[in-house]
Amino acid sequence: MSLVIVGTVAFDAIETPFGKTDKILGGAATFISMAAAKLYDQVKVISVIGGDFPDEYITLLNDQGVQTEGIKKIPEGKTFFWSGKYHIDMNTRDTLITELNVLADFDPQVPASYNDCTYLMLGNLTPSIQKKVINQLPVRPKLIVMDTMNFWMNTAMDDLKDVLTMVDVLTINDEEARQLSNEYSLVKAARKILSMGPKFLIIKKGDHGALLFHEDKVFFAPAMPLEEVFDPTGAGDTFAGGFIGFLAKTDDISFDNMKRAIIFGSAMASFAVEKFGTEALQELKNGTLYNRVQQFLSLVKFDIILSE
Amino acid sequence: MSLVIVGTVAFDAIETPFGKTDKILGGAATFISMAAAKLYDQVKVISVIGGDFPDEYITLLNDQGVQTEGIKKIPEGKTFFWSGKYHIDMNTRDTLITELNVLADFDPQVPASYNDCTYLMLGNLTPSIQKKVINQLPVRPKLIVMDTMNFWMNTAMDDLKDVLTMVDVLTINDEEARQLSNEYSLVKAARKILSMGPKFLIIKKGDHGALLFHEDKVFFAPAMPLEEVFDPTGAGDTFAGGFIGFLAKTDDISFDNMKRAIIFGSAMASFAVEKFGTEALQELKNGTLYNRVQQFLSLVKFDIILSE
Numbered sequence: 001m002s003l004v005i006v007g008t009v010a011f012d013a014i015e016t017p018f019g020k021t022d023k024i025l026g027g028a029a030t031f032i033s034m035a036a037a038k039l040y041d042q043v044k045v046i047s048v049i050g051g052d053f054p055d056e057y058i059t060l061l062n063d064q065g066v067q068t069e070g071i072k073k074i075p076e077g078k079t080f081f082w083s084g085k086y087h088i089d090m091n092t093r094d095t096l097i098t099e100l101n102v103l104a105d106f107d108p109q110v111p112a113s114y115n116d117c118t119y120l121m122l123g124n125l126t127p128s129i130q131k132k133v134i135n136q137l138p139v140r141p142k143l144i145v146m147d148t149m150n151f152w153m154n155t156a157m158d159d160l161k162d163v164l165t166m167v168d169v170l171t172i173n174d175e176e177a178r179q180l181s182n183e184y185s186l187v188k189a190a191r192k193i194l195s196m197g198p199k200f201l202i203i204k205k206g207d208h209g210a211l212l213f214h215e216d217k218v219f220f221a222p223a224m225p226l227e228e229v230f231d232p233t234g235a236g237d238t239f240a241g242g243f244i245g246f247l248a249k250t251d252d253i254s255f256d257n258m259k260r261a262i263i264f265g266s267a268m269a270s271f272a273v274e275k276f277g278t279e280a281l282q283e284l285k286n287g288t289l290y291n292r293v294q295q296f297l298s299l300v301k302f303d304i305i306l307s308e
Numbered sequence: 309m310s311l312v313i314v315g316t317v318a319f320d321a322i323e324t325p326f327g328k329t330d331k332i333l334g335g336a337a338t339f340i341s342m343a344a345a346k347l348y349d350q351v352k353v354i355s356v357i358g359g360d361f362p363d364e365y366i367t368l369l370n371d372q373g374v375q376t377e378g379i380k381k382i383p384e385g386k387t388f389f390w391s392g393k394y395h396i397d398m399n400t401r402d403t404l405i406t407e408l409n410v411l412a413d414f415d416p417q418v419p420a421s422y423n424d425c426t427y428l429m430l431g432n433l434t435p436s437i438q439k440k441v442i443n444q445l446p447v448r449p450k451l452i453v454m455d456t457m458n459f460w461m462n463t464a465m466d467d468l469k470d471v472l473t474m475v476d477v478l479t480i481n482d483e484e485a486r487q488l489s490n491e492y493s494l495v496k497a498a499r500k501i502l503s504m505g506p507k508f509l510i511i512k513k514g515d516h517g518a519l520l521f522h523e524d525k526v527f528f529a530p531a532m533p534l535e536e537v538f539d540p541t542g543a544g545d546t547f548a549g550g551f552i553g554f555l556a557k558t559d560d561i562s563f564d565n566m567k568r569a570i571i572f573g574s575a576m577a578s579f580a581v582e583k584f585g586t587e588a589l590q591e592l593k594n595g596t597l598y599n600r601v602q603q604f605l606s607l608v609k610f611d612i613i614l615s616e
Contacts, residue, residue: 088492184396187533208516211533220607222528225495225519259610293612299528300608302567304601 002042002116003248004141005033006108006133007123007237009047009057009071013083013097014233014276016090024277025057026082028123028147031234034281035241035268036121037065038289040249044114046070046133048106050079064282069111077102090229091206110136119248121240122146122167127159134166143253145169145244146198147236150176165197168253171240173204186211190218200258202243204236212262214255221262222299224270224292231276235269238281242268267292310350310424311556312449313341314416314441315431315545317355317365317379321391321405322541322584324398332585333365334390336431336455339542342589343549343576344429345373346597348557352422354378354441356414358385372590377419385410398537399514418444427556429548430454430475435467442474451561453477453552454506455544458484473505476561479548481512494519498526508566510551512544520570522563529570530607532578532600539584543577546589550576575600 012026029047037043044067051074058068083097108129110117120141122130130146146167152160153176164170170193174186180196181189186203190213193201201213207229209222242265243258250257267289271280320334337355345351352375359382366376391405416437418425428449430438438454454475460468461484472478478501482494488504489497494511498521501509509521515537517530550573551566558565575597579588 185535185537187535205516208513209530218533218607219610220530220533221610222517222530222608225526225528227493227495229493256610260612263610263612297610297612299526300530302527302529302564302571302605304568304571304605 001118001251002044002114003036003040003119003121003244004044004046004070004110004114004117005029005036005121005123005241006046006130007032007121007125008080008103009045009049009053010080010082012233012277013081014231015085015096016231017086017088018230019276021276023081025060026233026277027080028125028237030061030278031237031272031281032121032123032241032244033061033066034064034278035238035265035272036245036248038268038281038284038286039242039245039264041065042248043067043245044070044117046108046110046114048072048074048102048108050077050102051075053079060282069113070109072109074102084233086232090232093232108133108136115139118142118251119244120144121244122163123237123240124149127152127156127163131159131163131166134163143168143244143247145171145240147171147240148176150179153179161196167198169200169202170198171202171204171236171243173206173236177201177203187218202262204239206232206235210239210262210266212258214258217255219255219259219262221259221266222296223266224295224299226270226273229273232273233277235273238272239265239269241265263293263296264289267296309426309559310352310422311344311348311427311429311552312352312354312378312418312422312425313337313344313429313431313549314354314438315340315429315433316388316411317353317357317361318388318390320541320585321389322539323393323404324539325394325396326538327584329584331389333368334541334585335388336433336542336545338369338586339545339580339589340429340431340549340552341369341374342372342586343546343573343580344553344556346576346589346592346594347550347553347572349373350556351375351553352378352425354416354418354422356380356382356410356416358387358410359383361387368590377421378417380417382410392541394540398540401540416441416444423447426450426559427552428452429552430471431545431548432457435460435464435471439467439471439474442471451476451552451555453479453548455479455548456484458487461487469504475506477508477510478506479510479512479544479551481514481544485509485511495526510570512547514540514543518547518570518574520566522566525563527563527567527570529567529574530604531574532603532607534578534581537581540581541585543581546580547573547577549573571601571604572597575604
């Protein structure tokens, strides 16, 4: 039994009102796998990197408990590179540079050692690549979670809709939910998207929390109000990693357990934004994480005895 | 013992993507008092209206359980009139018309029958008028809740800061909290505002819910995800009315009870936006309200047993 994560392993260069970085370790699969590995011990990544990717980053991932046999190195190629600059509200950013590099010809290969995959997380990537991974697995995983973004809705909607029919959980943000469904109300949007394939829909609202929809049920998880948001890069991926890591660890995909998983994802994300890149995640200890989860419980807890 | 509400009783003309109204009943004190009267039976309003204000609106308020002795009629004057148009996202609006009319010279008089005031709600108004009401009360109320807006921060900040030192609870929205504190982070903003006078701060985030800050504690109440938002006018006032109505009814101003009060306020507001103006509030029955409160409980409820 294992959790397989497909996505980018990349370089990021980030500028925020609080500072800027050179090229540092980034990428969806990096954040997802590091977050998941805090909770679950069989985390395996599928990705592609270039000859410029330092061995020490692979060692770092391994030290964090992430298995990297499925990360293919193209010695003559360059690693995917993204650079962005955040505005003062930290909710909006400008992309400065996107160099696809080795990602442009990424043809994912699932190693035989990944065939025990029971949980599959498809990080934000070209939908056709996400589909290739699903199709290579000898046994359909117990749960497939998919992340995507508006870029694929604009450029590959048919492929995206095709993959949607193959997955169990979709995670997107509120604007993307509106775009995908053509509905402004998130309740209506959710109903439409749940009819496109996924049985569960998570709508991420950044620092306004996240909504989980399933059948006629809805659950809301707040984001932790923070003193300071230092770098939001990877927050959504960290959330997804905490979510699926918790599900894999507990091996329970009921609605009630998904609620808990979302709280763990939210707690994990609340740390990720406190430092640049993966720094906060690297340092995160389970005790600290569990304290934060406890804070989430206090944040929303109230009791009401209803009598007129 | 009674709950006294100071604020506008007015005409609104509203345009939304779903339709438009002629001049209908509106105003902060109208929404606050109608919401509060759903929960508490001694609700008394202080306001001013013109000769054009129909008696049937006063009868409507009375029928809803609102006492109106403190609403002064200026026969030769015209009632305050506001007209606005909402954008498709329903979170932003343009003000089309603001006619202050009788509000321009409003000199509030607290009737002797209001001297039993134990809960005082200062609806959004000129800070100096809010202060006049506090100073006229023979006994300092058990709890004073104050609403305000960015307009007064721009035009009467000194007066506003003066009234802040006299109140227990301040309700403002997130942008206003940032403006008042000069802090982007709501956690930092809350700390600063709590040092300006109020012991409790409620930051309203519209359809993203509300935060309650007190000392080092924080509570988050979500907004109910709705199929359709028809008219957001008065949602914040309805929230405030449900909040203070619940506190007056239960006569308990502990932090834990304020959490419950916020849930009641949120539930009340979730109805208000479903129809134009006060229509939904007029029709609202307690049973329906209590069902909605129950839905809030389900919306955020999760259980976690923490073990590593």
